[in-house]
Amino acid sequence: MNKYWDNILQSYSNYWGYFKREIFFQNDWDNYFWGLIIVSLVVWALEIAFPWRKNQKIFRKDFWMDTFYMFFNFFLLNLIVFIALTNTAALFFDDVLGLIGLELQDLQLFDVDTLPFGAGLLIFFLISDFVQWNTHRLLHRVPFLWNFHKVHHSTKEMAFAAQMRYHWVEPIVYKSLLYIPIAIIGGFDLSYVAIIHFTALTVGHLNHANIGWDYGPFKYIFNNPKMHIWHHSKELPEDHRYGVNFGLTLSLWDYIFGTSHVPHDGRDIELGFEGDENFPKDFVGQVTYPMSEKKE
Template sequence: MPKREDQSKFHPEWRTDLIYFVISHLLIQVTGVLVQLPAALAFKNIGLEGVQSAVQSIHFIPQLFLALLVSDLFQYSGHYIFHKIPYLWRFHSVHHSTQHLDWLAGSRTHFVDLIAVRAISFIPIYICGFSYSVFATYIVIVSFQAVLAHSNTRINFGWFKYVFVTPQFHHWHHSDNPAAYDKNFAIHFPFIDMIFGTYYPMGKEWPESTGLGDVEFPKGFLRQFVQPFKKPDSNKIMKNPSER
């Protein structure tokens, strides 16, 4: 049920995005699970035993929602910073360069961006001492929601779009429409953007197109990996769209 019916599943960027999917999506999520136990042990004796015990005493479902909220608040902050600091935007612009937004393209994230924002999201979860079952479930939800939020689907989520991030919400974050620049940063809960004034009032509308506008971004995984490290020039690639 594609939203953009003229968009091929094998568009010109799919091979590049498949590489990103393996590295940025699968590998990082598995790594997050593998380091959970040593991370939990490392943060066990930092003077927050009371907080960690209180968190672990919460029943599974509310503890899971708390984990999602804590993660999203920190992720929102990291995501916002990568948009606002020019040097960091160089790395984050890789993620925004896709013009064929779908479930696979959502994994297109530069390694520097990926490690920084995932650390900002994961470390608070480790520090708070959430149970392993909650963390494992959290990883599954994050994995599926990241795929869903970027997917090319016209499924109508109705009122659900005001509770959890849906494709329509996140596609506006990728829009090349100036009115939507630096909006909809949250990954799980739209109300976070509502609270901080970065929510885009999308109604029933979808963006006409996504990407970096008229910028010609390098093609291919290796070229995109190197691009942010190059000395900036007059090319608009290195600028946040809102600064052009």
């Protein structure tokens, strides 16, 4: 157990040093702190310049709470719990493999680092996005996980910061399920992670933004605001009672596997979920909801 405790302490120490380098511009182009701020300001400016819902205020309902969620989930959460848990889970997985006489490299099907940069990046992106698409479906289908995911669907007015309104348990689920597939391909360059991260961040902000774009013919490849608004619809189609349009960055998985649903312009549809009128409106109430006795 000592090595797990040491691993947690080392994770905190390493991340705190990394966090300070981010704040004071000591990291280069993969600066996630200022990258988040820049992407958020750009997408917010697009909302102001090209509003889809004209009557929605710039500082719309829950703007400040979603802004708090954005920084809490993106940085404070990582510092407090996520990095330590992720590293500890990886260590535990390695130990389990050791019990059966295997090492992580024994599971690797191929090494993307041996491929041309573009090919390796594409493979890494497709695998990670597909795993996350399936994880998103689980968040809707498994009642235990859905109680955590309700936090994200509690937004009643869509805007860019709504992307970051989610329960802190969600990234643990996403990263845990993504760990093995990514470990199997192995050898990926860390620049892949940064590129895909900023791509997903930008597309995710746009998907939730008050912008009526669908990207024309590219809507069948990339998720978009006019598609994602239906994912947040309070009224779901009878044949998809667990939800629709689960894509994070890519929409093509929904078109391939029959979970796409864009019946008409969804600009003014009601957002939320059944029973959301009883869902907590404050941050503490939302993050403690899955453990409360009052959940539906």
